[in-house]
Amino acid sequence: MAKRSGTDVKGYVTEGPGLSVYALSDGTVYRTYVTTARGLEPAMAYYGLLDRTAKGRDEASDPDRPFWLRRHDEYEAL
């Protein structure tokens, strides 16, 4: 994972994914919701679709699991 982003593990883990939601009311910004980890799955459309196939996410069969994901321009002749 780190290598695919051109950094090492130490550099990679300086970041973490997250979805933050804010509301603006009378000039004040409020945080109304935050999530991360599997709370981000609504933003991973492929998982919901694969969950409706016979093989599902099929991550257990992949030695590189669960990191089968590639950038959309990096999949080779699938």
Next chain:
Amino acid sequence: MPDRTATEAEWKTERDALLKEEKELTRRGDELAERRRALPWVAVEKDYEFETADGTKTLADLFDGRSQLMIYHFMFGPPYEAGCTVCSSITDTLAPQVPHLKARDTTLLLASRAPLDRLLAYRERMGWEIGWVSIATTTSIASSASSAATMT
């Protein structure tokens, strides 16, 4: 090879039973969404600054005339040469939602800590039409997101 096969009639019986459970989950999801919306709001005290394609902006500026703002913290830190692969797959889902969310008074943006020029070059490569701001000048807003990690 299939694990199990069935006639059309047998299949329909099992599918109808599963549909009942799917509907239960849908309704449970609606209830949970209502409780999510009922969470209290927390005023943001810190003055964040963001580098954007249109200059330096505050968090309030990022709303861009709307009353709701959603920020995806995309893993692209200063040591990264390219964005995280999983975040990239997530952005493939997020970016096309921007116009639909705008129609519901919501601005959706990406935020990362790498310098803005590197973010925008990567956005060009990936072909995404979504705003991306750099939070290189401030403490990461992801810290609050990371603290929620154990909740999900």
